Amino acid sequence: MNKLIIYDTIYGHNFELSKFIHDQLLPEASLISFKKFSPTMLSNHDFLILCPCTYGEGELTANEQVVYDYLSNRSLSYLTYYLAGIGDRNFGQERFANAVNIFDKLLRQRQAVPIAPSLKADYEDIAKAHQQITRILKEASRKKRS
Template identity: 35%
Template sequence: MAKVGVFVGSVYGGAEDVAQEVVELLIVRGHVAQLFLEPQIEDFLDYQNDAALVITSTTGQGEIPDNLLPLYQALNEQFPLLTGLEYGVISMGDSSYGEERYCGAGRQFDELLVQLQAKPVNERLDIDACVNFDAQEVVMPWLEQFIERVA
């Protein structure tokens, strides 16, 4: 059984919908999971010896959504080493905005967590809204691997 914090960055609700499905599946599988829609650094650090899953959309220029940005900034400023943290990142974007902007929020979070010495469970999952109209179809197989590896 794993303890997993699910930290969401969402503008129009798509990432939040995915995160709610993820939390439900984790709980059904016997894990302890909590959803954070306005995550703070204290919430994140509560999982530093467990697992964290960041699920985020990307805003227009490749930025992190407003509700997730304070967490990102606090982690970047305080720079706590997270050597006991296992993590995953699900990044939602639209490739029509260009390669540099596509899934930029998830890419930034993934890079920061690597710098903080957290251990990735899976490679970051980038979901292209131009290709995958139903993000769940892509998320669930990835999530199965994540669950298997953190259990």
């Protein structure tokens, strides 16, 4: 599978998360920011990992919105995906890491297939998120081999 990891970040947490996934778990994947996303990248990859950040009132950033708009009229049935994003629980249950919910809904609508339920992590629980993601991605790769 050709793997593509895309992150957006302002303070660095989601970049660090995507870098952890890349460096520790999927070094063969390409790692890019939402800002650098181009449509050709999507046609060259069939496993997408998104680490989006949430700002405003549970909203996407401008760079995430561009990718969202691009994906929203594509058929993505060839794509499997995993979503993990860091937010801040203090913004309330509905807004907490809501960019993860927004992309999850879209990708399902476009027929992409999740490898596991999405992960929303508080910026104070990053070590725990690393453990969960490690377990999920290792399990997914074991299942694929068997």
